[in-house]
Amino acid sequence: MVELDDLHAGYGALPVLHGFSIAVEPGQVAVLLGLNGAGKSTAVKALCGAVATTSGAVRYRGEDISGWSTATRVKAGVVMVPEGRRVFGDLSVERNLQVGSWTQRRNSKWVRGQREHVYKVLPRLDERRNQLAGNLSGGEQQMLAIGRGLMANPTVLVIDEASLGLAPVIVKEILKIARALADDGTTVLLVEQNVGALEVADVGFFVDQGEVTATLRGKQLKDGDRIRSLYLG
Ligand SMILES: Nc1ncnc2c1ncn2[C@@H]1O[C@H](COP(=O)(O)OP(=O)(O)O)[C@@H](O)[C@H]1O
Ligand SMILES: [Mg+2]
Known part of the structure; x- marks a missing residue:
């Protein structure tokens, strides 16, 4: 399991994450959705060690790895495609x-x-x-x-904005690959602005202003009205 627990992080004087929490089980595809600037990349960078956290925990296999270097995390299987x-x-x-x-x-x-x-x-x-x-x-x-x-x-593969600027047919192919990797046991975190990614998700996290404001599972992943209303606020 990989878990971000009540993370606070930012850049210099700019706070970005305000108590950011998610938990993802092995072999799941988790999708982080949200508008530009919501803090999605900052959250996954905190997971991978590319952004320092000021409080909270990054747990991987039950251990708090928030003090580990990026290189150590990669060696342990936490890998990001930026x-x-x-x-x-x-x-x-x-x-x-x-x-x-x-x-x-x-x-x-x-x-x-x-x-x-x-x-x-x-x-x-x-x-x-x-x-x-x-x-x-x-x-x-x-x-x-x-x-x-x-x-x-990787045991945990994070892919940040894979579908940006790509043709729908290629996006579908990439989402299918993400699903297949997860079905093979890899935990996959997709950062996306494309709600279509929810089609391959086990869990969806809606991110707004540095927090997870909604978690979608099961039937909720297909609830277009709910998802639209999350985006529109
Ligand atoms: N390297 C950086 N230095 C300063 N501010 C940053 C940096 N990266 C991101 N930010 C700011 O942090 C906020 C969240 O950005 P980000 O995590 O990239 O959002 P998202 O990935 O959801 O679009 C934004 O206000 C953005 O301008
Ligand atoms: Mg981003």
């Missing part, structure tokens, strides 16, 4: 994947095996192993960013 893809455009797909496997760099056999696993999960990358990442489409670059995250062998 917003904006940020693949290395002048490196091949294969080399980009290799970058993601730095935690296992001494075990080249494992890295090769994991790479083949990633190509099975993301077949579009398989066809493009030797292409420069800079020549991929936006959707393919997003898949490569996810693939790079998978190379770190």
Whole structure:
């Protein structure tokens, strides 16, 4: 289980999270929804160690990891695919994947095996192993960013705004991949502004002004009126 418990965090004098709490079970897809500036990225960065918290706990497997470095969290399986893809455009797909496997760099056999696993999960990358990442489409670059995250062998995979700017058909494909990863045992946190992501979710958290203001499960995930009213306030 991964849990953010009453987190407070911000940037310098700007407080952003005001008692942010979520709990996600292993193998679940959790979707964090909310308007721009609501604090979604800040919350997942706090989970991954990229933003310092001033109070509250980040629990992973029952332990408070809020004092751990990002690198230690990655090694323990908490991995983030940050917003904006940020693949290395002048490196091949294969080399980009290799970058993601730095935690296992001494075990080249494992890295090769994991790479083949990633190509099975993301077949579009398989066809493009030797292409420069800079020549991929936006959707393919997003898949490569996810693939790079998978190379770190995550237990918890956070994907921030995967669907931003992508064609609906690619978004569907990425959501399906997220679901399949979770069904395979990985805990997946999707940060999204696209409510369509709720279709693959086990739980949805609506984020507003640095707090979770609604939690949706089961039938509530399909309640379009409720979701619209959350967005419109
Ligand atoms: N690096 C930063 N420095 C200062 N303020 C930031 C930084 N990142 C985000 N913020 C501010 O924190 C608030 C929440 O941002 P963010 O967590 O990125 O929201 P979301 O991901 O929901 O769009 C916003 O007011 C944003 O301007
Ligand atoms: Mg964001």
